[in-house]
Amino acid sequence: MPEFSIFDGHNDTLLRFYQNDDVTHSDFLRGMDGGHIDLPRAKKGGLAGGFFAVWTPNLEDRIAPDSMPDTSKPYTPPAVERGYALSVAHQMTADLFRIEAESNGQIMIVRSADELQSCIENGVFAAILHFEGAEAIDQDLNALEVFFQAGLRSLGIVWSRPTIFAHGVPIAFPSSPDIGPGLTEAGLRLVKRCNQLGILIDLSHMNEAGFWDVAARSDAPLVATHSNVHALCPISRNLTDKQLDAIKASDGMVGVNFATGFLNEDGAWDSDRGLDVMVRHVDYLVERLGETRVGFGSDFDGARVPDDVGDASMLPRLTAALQAAGYDEALLHKMTHQNWLRVLRQTWKS
Secondary structure (H helix, E strand, O other): OOOOOEEEEEEOHHHHHHHOOOOOHHHHHHOOOOOOOOHHHHHHHOEEEEEEEEOOOOOOOOOEOOEOOOOOOOEOOOOOOHHHHHHHHHHHHHHHHHHHHHOOOOEEEOOOHHHHHHHHHHOOEEEEEEEEOOOOOOOOOHHHHHHHHHOEEEEEOOOOOEOOOOEEOOEOOOOOOOOOOOOOHHHHHHHHHHHHHOOEEEOOOEOHHHHHHHHHHOOOOOEEOOOOEOOOOOOOOOEOHHHHHHHHHOOOEEEEOOOHHHHOOOOOOOOOOOOHHHHHHHHHHHHHHOOOOEEEOOOEOOOOOOHHHOOHHHHHHHHHHHHHOOOOHHHHHHHHHHHHHHHHHHHOOO
C-alpha cells in the first residue's frame, strides 16, 4: 500500500472520453492504455481522488500531452461559443456521473469536505466536479445554479482565452502574467455568486489583473489549483511572489503543476530532467506560503509531465523525492491531502 493518500488539484481525464470514442467508462475502472489516470493506477500510486476538469477544446485546436503549445510567442486561442461549450459541459459532466454509477461504490463525486474526508479515510476514490473556464455559464448565472445543484464545486473563471467574465492569461515564455484587462461586470457578479454558493474560484489561468480583481472582492481563500513559481520558471501561467503573498494572506493554497513547461526554468517541455525541478518549486512554495498552503495539482491527462512521475501509479516517486529532500511524514500528509481538505472546508458552505 502507498504510504500517502494523495488528493490532486487538477486533471483533464474527462477530456480523454470526450475526444476518444474508443475510450469507455469501463476502461477507466479496469485500466486502460495510455494517459495518466485510471482507477487501478490510482490505487497503485495512492491517488485518492482529484478535481476532474470540464474543459471545452477549441474546434480548430487540440491540446494533448503529446502536442503542447509553442510558448515562444503568446498562445491565445479564440473564445468559444456558449452553446458549444454548454454541450461539451453536459457531455463531460455526464461522463463523470456515469463513471461514478458504474463503479459500484469505488468512486464518489463529493460535494462537501466531510464527504471528501470520508472517502480518503475509507479508500473510496473522490472526484470534485470542476469547470476549467466558465464558457458554459451565461451572464445571468442560470447555468451556474443548475450545475451547482448537479455537483459543481470548483470553477476557473477562464482558461487561457477570453470569456464574457474575464480574460485568460495567454501562455507565453518568458512573460509576466500581467497581460490584458481584468474582470468584466459579469465576472464580478460571478465571483460574488460563487462566494455565496461556496464554489471554489480557481485562479490558475487568470491573468494578473483578473487575479487582483478576484483578490479584492472574494471572501474565500485564494486558490490556484495547478500553478507554479514564476521566479523559477518565468512563464505567464505561473505566480509571481506578490501573488503568492496574497494567497498566503488569504489562507489559500497552490497546487504544484506537473506540466514540464511550467516547471523547467527555460520553459521547455522536456520531460527527462528528473524530479529535482519539482522539488525546487515545492521548496519555494513552502517557504513563501507555509506548510499548510501547498499541495499537488498534477494536470495529468492535460500536459506533458516528468518521466519520473509519468502517470498516477508513479506518484510515490514524488513523495520519496520530497522525503529525501527533508520533508517529514507529518508535512507530507499535509501536502498530499490535508491542505486540500482545509481549504475546501473553509470555502464550501456544506
